Amino acid sequence: MIDDELIFGGDFFDLETELSPDTDKLQLREGELREVAILFADIKGFSSISNLFDSETIHKKMDELMKIFSRCISYYGGFVDKYMGDGIMALFGAKQASEQDTERAIMAALKMQQQLKLYNKMLCKQAGFEAVELGLRIGLNTGMVSVGKVGADREGDFTVYGPEVNLASRMESNAPVNGIMLPQSTMKQVTRSFNFEPVGAKSVKGFDEPIECFIVLSPKFEGSLHHRNHSTHFIGREAELAKLQAFITQSIPLQTPVVHIKGEAGLGKTRLVYEFERANAELAIFLHGACSAISPAPLNLFSSMLEVYLQIQLNEAPEIKLSKLNTAFVKLTANLNEQDTQELIDIKNLIAFLLEIKLDDPRLKQSGTDLLNHLFIAVETFIRHIAKQAAQAAKPLIIILDDLHWMDEASGRVLENIVNNYSHKEDCPTILWVLMSRMEYTLPPYLAKQSKASDIQLKPLKQSEIKSLLQSHTSGKDIPEDALDKVVLLSEGNPFYLEEWCNYIESIPSKELRDFPVPANLHALIQSRLDRLPLALRMLLYKASVIGQDFFVEILRYIESKLHEPKNIEATLTSLEEQSFIFRSLGFDYSAYFFKHITTREVAYQTLLLENRKVLHQLCGEAIEQLYPERLDEFYFILANHFSKADIDDKALVYLDKAASSAARIYNNAQALELYSEMLAMTNISKAKRLDIRIKIADIKWLTGERKQIIPEVQSILATAQQLEAADICFSAHRFLGIAAFYQQDMDAAYTHLTNAKDIAEELADTLLSCIATGNLSNWYFQKQDLAQANAMQEESLELAGKINDTQRQAKSLSNLGMIALARKDYPLAEQYFNSSLNIAVANRLLKEESIALGNLGFTKMQLKDYAAAMPLLLAKLHLAEQMNDYQELLKVLGNISATHQEQGDVHAALHCLERIHALKLQSGDDAGAVQTANEIKELHKP
Structure with a gap:
């Protein structure tokens, strides 16, 4: 007879319960x-x-x-x-x-x-x-x-x-x-x-x-063992240090000096600059900035510079940050004249914005290029005043920018603007730019073209130098010669590799030295160091690697509590610091640490099971949400990264959208495109949301010049949106296609799309969309020379902008009305509109609209042949265009200034403007335009 008793035991079928996740307790x-x-x-x-x-x-x-x-x-x-x-x-x-x-x-x-x-x-x-x-x-x-x-x-x-x-x-x-x-x-x-x-x-x-x-x-040969001590001797970079030092000891021309230090990771770029700064601490003023490789926020290069200068840490409360900012600005404005003091006070709120401090300012309510222009000016003004202080102290200003191979688009644009402005102004204090990057990074033209640009390429140390460095590490250790020879071979002249070798060998008992073969590559070398840690230390390091290269103790403590793994975190971190795996962030309240080497963090992270990474990324995201609920906008990029890697698609989508919008807001196009593309790869997105993302990508690509390629994509979006009856997407697609057709001079297609957009806006009863659509149609009628209809629709757009109190749209409409009056040769009315636009722009700090209004006023004076009155208006516009680094507006205003100089008989000044236009066109790749300008220059040279 078969026994009906379960041989597995009564709890055998509890296995399903055992394996099911506990919602109250996560575990690795x-x-x-x-x-x-x-x-x-x-x-x-x-x-x-x-x-x-x-x-x-x-x-x-x-x-x-x-x-x-x-x-x-x-x-x-x-x-x-x-x-x-x-x-x-x-x-x-x-x-x-x-x-x-x-x-x-x-x-x-x-x-x-x-x-x-x-x-x-x-x-x-x-x-x-x-x-x-x-x-x-x-x-x-x-x-x-x-x-x-x-x-x-x-x-x-x-x-x-x-x-x-x-x-x-x-x-x-x-x-x-x-x-x-x-x-x-x-x-x-x-x-x-x-x-x-x-x-x-x-x-x-x-x-x-x-x-x-x-x-x-x-x-081919037998394995051998080696041993060495850690050393921090500076060896093998004396020539490079002397080259840097020459910029301090010799007289420097007025042109902007740029030093580009490049080399593979671990070759000592940071150490070289550290020694340079240490030798000149009393002789120069230093500013430091570094690009981030992790969820880089826009403008992180200059945000980091400000954080270092003001000694601000990321996880400080906003009130502490603001207190430090106020204290710093009190010192900065001490003993300044009224104009300089006011200039610094004017940028204070913008600097606060870069430091994630929220202050009320109309400029911060702007977006896209408008906001970016203000930030351009703020950063440039800040650096210019530091340079002035250095000049007054008879010291050069040295700006050190690290890891440029990770530079975000917005930081690159600010850097370009600053360098270009300094390069052609003879009254600017001298700045020495020390730039560091890996080998794959090439200096952009605006840096490479500087007459004092100089490269310092770090190569692997010579064998004799590595041996000297090795000897300082292994002094007093009984290590076989063949082991030392193999260390020299495998270090490949890289001081970082050698340092990691030293840390590894020092952890091996002397009796084991002749029993272990020498490690063959850096990855496994680091893993072997990690394996020698006690389990508790190793696991904490693994968890910290998920947080990031820099990590907050508060987040680590939250993770431990959720995993029900209580331990003395401070003691564990201290032990890891003593063994040179991590360091405390200097100047912080010791709640922040960073991995000594990026590679160590990467190896630790890659060791985690994929399933465990997901759990830890989830906990990191939840920790940020709970620990910093009032400051989530500071962590959009990081939260998107954590929840995406945790496969929590709903939350990942929310933060990816916020992060992408944040990037697009200040025209960090590459970052925005990357994030939007990541959203499209997700499976939990509705069809309408997917179309919305695609139209946003299309807008960005249109701005970056991919115009012909993107039009079929938007046509496809429109067709799908019509099937889904997604009216808002249909509006955006018609608006896009209308503007595209307008630029292609297909006026019939432009009219059809723009009219459809206007109809949809009215059906949705959306005042902002109606304002935009009406303004676009007005421009169409203006182009068709139907000035009456253009004027009527522009007045309608102005009225709609007033209803929703959109000052930027009001300024745009007033300028457009002025252009219509100008076309009618009603100069007093045109000036009235332009002045009204200018007043709104100045009151609300709308730089683009202010620039356009000034240019239009100057052009109006030119039409009236009042060149004396035109010139100050045009020069004011030139100043704004230079500050914004606005290519198109620079071309327009330089052309008008050149024409005004010609009318005033100043051929030399007119030629100077045309030469600048020629240089700008060459720089932008507009060869045909450059040829045209070159011909104008030749004509002007004729007697």
């Missing part, structure tokens, strides 16, 4: 992602003798061989994962990484072959085994795998999973008997250590493409 799954060398071996020839001997004898022989092979594996630092009949699987680096894991696996395989030969010699001397010749087939592969325990909690239930494991197994099944086969990717890691024979591409089960394979022949 045991395991890691690690770079592991995997070995598969299979004994050949045993099957043929299985029927010749009794089972006990066969078992005994197999046990002998497996013990021999296990000792070979453990001898070289691996461990046996499992025995499989007459096969064995071993892992190297799964539990404890060493930078020679692949080398160790190959050496263990070679040792197994050697031991099998010896075993065969002994075996053939035994009765019945005289004709037996056992063989061994071995396959190897190194790659990223998931490692950890499986099944019930039993010692030894530790294994690895992933495609790289399958590939190692396929290498074994394809290997020749008594051969060791591995794929090309693994061979390349150890090509300096072993000789190989290529055997061509093999079709491997489970892989789509054939894989190039190699057979191990022999080692």
Whole structure:
């Protein structure tokens, strides 16, 4: 009779409950992602003798061989994962990484072959085994795998999973008997250590493409050990330091000097500049800024400069930030004249905005280019006053900008504006720009063209310099010479690599120095350092890596509380700091830390299982929401990143949208496009929202010049929006296509689209949309010379703008009405409209509209041949256009100023303006326009 009692126990079917996530308690799954060398071996020839001997004898022989092979594996630092009949699987680096894991696996395989030969010699001397010749087939592969325990909690239930494991197994099944086969990717890691024979591409089960394979022949050299102490000696950059120092000691011309220091990560760019600053701390004034690689916020280069100058930390309360800002501005305005004082006071709210301090200011209610222009001026004014103070103290101002290879578009535009303005003004104080980047970054033209631009390219240290640096690290240690030689070889002249070597070697007990091979690459070197940390320290470092390169203790503490893993975080962080993994952020309240090296953070992050990364990213996002609820706008980029990586699509979408809008608001087009594209890749977006994102992308691409390519895309958007009856999207698409047709001189198509847009706006009863559509149609009628209709519609647009109190739209409409009056030659009325537009623009700090109004007033005076009155208006517009770095407006106003100079008989001044126009066109790539201007210059030179 069958027993009806469950043999698994009464709680067997509680497994589903056990595996289901606890909504009140998040937890990390045991395991890691690690770079592991995997070995598969299979004994050949045993099957043929299985029927010749009794089972006990066969078992005994197999046990002998497996013990021999296990000792070979453990001898070289691996461990046996499992025995499989007459096969064995071993892992190297799964539990404890060493930078020679692949080398160790190959050496263990070679040792197994050697031991099998010896075993065969002994075996053939035994009765019945005289004709037996056992063989061994071995396959190897190194790659990223998931490692950890499986099944019930039993010692030894530790294994690895992933495609790289399958590939190692396929290498074994394809290997020749008594051969060791591995794929090309693994061979390349150890090509300096072993000789190989290529055997061509093999079709491997489970892989789509054939894989190039190699057979191990022999080692090239034996592994060795080394040891070193940490050193901070400055070695090998004396010439580069002297070149920098020359800018302090020699007289500097008035042109803007630019020094570009470039080199691969770890070669010492930051250290070189640190030594330069330390040597000149009393001789110069320094400003520091650095670009961010993580969820870069727009203008982060100059935000970081202001934070450093004002000693402001990101996680400080707004009132503390404001207090520091006020104190700094009191010092800055001390002993200044009234004009300079007022100029600094005027930019204070804009500087506060860059520091994420919210203050009431009409300029901050603007968006796009308008807001960006104000920020341009604020940053330039701030730097100019620091430069003035330096000049008054008879000291040069040195601006150090780091990591320019990560510079966001908005920061680049501000930097361009500042450099261009300083380069052609002879009364500006001298600024030395020290710029740092990696090799792949090329200076943009506005920097490279500076007459004093100079490159300092850092190359790997010479062997003698690396040896000197190594000697200072390893002084007092008994390390074999061959180990030191290999350190020099593998450091490849990189001081950072060498420093990491020192940190690793110092953690190894002296008795182990001759038993460990030298690590072969930096990634595994760092992982091996991490593996030597106690579990609690290592796990905290892993969690911190998810927060970012810089991390707040408050967020880390929140994560620990949610994972129910209470520990003394401060003590743990102190221990990590003592071991040089992290540092406290200087000048902070010790609640912020940063990883000493970016690579260390990357290795720690990559070690986390994907599932655990998602949990930790979720907790990071939730921590920010709960810890900083009043300051979420400061974290849009970071929150979008965390929730996106946590696969929490609803929240990710919200913050991605906010982050993209924030970027688009100040025309950080590249960032906005990237974020909108990320939103489109998400699956939880409605069709209407997807269309809205696509139209926003189209607007950005239109602004960046991709006009012809984007029109079919918008036509497609319109067709889909009409099917969905998404009226707001239809409005945006018709508006876009109308303006596009207008620029292409297809006036019929422009009229159709703009009229449709206006009809939709009226159906929606949306005053702002009606205002926009009416203004666009007015411009169409103006172009068609129907001045009466243009005037009527522009007055309607002005009235609508007044209803919603949109001062920018009011200023635009008034200027357009002035243009209509000008076309009618009603000069008094035109001036009245232009002055009204100017007054609104000045009152509300609308720089673009102020510039247009001044230019229009100047042009009106030119039409009246009152050139004396025209010139100050045109010069005022030129000043604004230069501040905004507005290319089109610069061309217009320089042309008008040149014409005015000609009318006044000042040919030299007129030529100067035309030469500037010519240079601007060449710089923008307008070759045809440059030729036209060159011809105008030739004509003006004629007697």
